[in-house]
Amino acid sequence: MTALKYERTPRTPCHSKIDITQLRGKTVIVTGASRGLGFAYAKAFVNAGAFVVLADLQPPPAGEFDEVQAVFVKCDVSIWEEQVAVFQSAVQRSPSKKIDIVVANAGIAGPDVISGLDEDEPQKPDTQMTDININGVLYTTKLAAWHFKRQSSDPRDGCLILVGSIMGYIDTKSSAIYAATKFGVRGIMCCLRRKAGFRINSIAPWFIHTPIMRKEFLDTVREDFRQMGLDLASISDAVAAVLRIATDQSMHGKNLAIVPRALSSSGYMDLDLDDHDEDSPAGRLQAAASAISYGNFGHKTV
Known part of the structure; x- marks a missing residue:
C-alpha cells in the first residue's frame, strides 16, 4: 500500500464551489446512517448520484431511498463481523463492485465516567460509548483500508471521513468518556x-440539533450561546463539509470543524489545530517522531 505523503498546507478554502458531479457513480458507505447527520450525509450522496450503503441498527424511514440508489444493512458497528458484512454487501451490490468513500459516522453520547458517585459501592463505568x-x-477504518488497497494503486482513489466532535479540541463539562x-x-x-494508503480526513461538529441530543437541552444552550454571540451549527453545513472532503482529492489529513455561522459564513472551517509551528518544541518533537519508520520495532509484546 503506497502511503500518501502528508504535508502541512494552508487552511482549506471553505467558500469555494463544491463539484458534486464527481460523486456520480461512486459507492459510499455511511455508518449510523438512518437518522441525524448520518441520514443527511447518505441523502446528499444519493442526490449527487452515488450508490450508498446505510449501515445502522434500524432502517431509515420508509420511502426515503430507492433500492437502485441505496441499500440498508443492519449493523452494530461495535461488532467486527457485522461491519465485515456491510463492506462485503457494499462490494457485491455496488454498480462498480468497489468502495470509493467511507464515512465513519456512527457514535453515541451518554453518562460521564464519574456519574453515580452517591452509590453505596463504586460501579464499573459503562463502556458502550468506547x-x-x-x-x-477502528473497525471501519481497518475495513476501509483493506478494501481501498485492493481496489486501486492510486492512494487518492480511497476516501475515509471520520466523524469526530469539536469536543476533541476544546474543554467542556460534558462526559469525560465522550470527550x-x-x-x-x-x-x-x-x-x-x-x-495510510488512502485519503483520510475528519470533521468536528459543534452542537447541532440532531436526535443524539435532547431538544430541551439544545433549546437551553442555544439561548446561552446567543447571549455570547454564537448559535448551534447546522446539518446542512455539516453535509457541505463532508461533500467537500469527498470531492476534493487534494484534501488529506485535514479536519473541518462545523461551527456557528458567526465564526464562518460557510458554517464550517479548517481550525488548523492538528499541526505545530516547525520551530516550536511540539513542532520539533512531531517532526522527529514522524520521521521514524516504526515497522514492528516500536512495540513490545509481553
Whole structure:
C-alpha cells in the first residue's frame, strides 16, 4: 500500500464551489446512517448520484431511498463481523463492485465516567460509548483500508471521513468518556494521515440539533450561546463539509470543524489545530517522531 505523503498546507478554502458531479457513480458507505447527520450525509450522496450503503441498527424511514440508489444493512458497528458484512454487501451490490468513500459516522453520547458517585459501592463505568465511538471507528477504518488497497494503486482513489466532535479540541463539562472517544478519533486521523494508503480526513461538529441530543437541552444552550454571540451549527453545513472532503482529492489529513455561522459564513472551517509551528518544541518533537519508520520495532509484546 503506497502511503500518501502528508504535508502541512494552508487552511482549506471553505467558500469555494463544491463539484458534486464527481460523486456520480461512486459507492459510499455511511455508518449510523438512518437518522441525524448520518441520514443527511447518505441523502446528499444519493442526490449527487452515488450508490450508498446505510449501515445502522434500524432502517431509515420508509420511502426515503430507492433500492437502485441505496441499500440498508443492519449493523452494530461495535461488532467486527457485522461491519465485515456491510463492506462485503457494499462490494457485491455496488454498480462498480468497489468502495470509493467511507464515512465513519456512527457514535453515541451518554453518562460521564464519574456519574453515580452517591452509590453505596463504586460501579464499573459503562463502556458502550468506547465500544461504538472508538472500537467501531477502528473497525471501519481497518475495513476501509483493506478494501481501498485492493481496489486501486492510486492512494487518492480511497476516501475515509471520520466523524469526530469539536469536543476533541476544546474543554467542556460534558462526559469525560465522550470527550476521550472524540480525542481518540482525532488521534486516529493524525496518525494515519502520515502512513495510510488512502485519503483520510475528519470533521468536528459543534452542537447541532440532531436526535443524539435532547431538544430541551439544545433549546437551553442555544439561548446561552446567543447571549455570547454564537448559535448551534447546522446539518446542512455539516453535509457541505463532508461533500467537500469527498470531492476534493487534494484534501488529506485535514479536519473541518462545523461551527456557528458567526465564526464562518460557510458554517464550517479548517481550525488548523492538528499541526505545530516547525520551530516550536511540539513542532520539533512531531517532526522527529514522524520521521521514524516504526515497522514492528516500536512495540513490545509481553
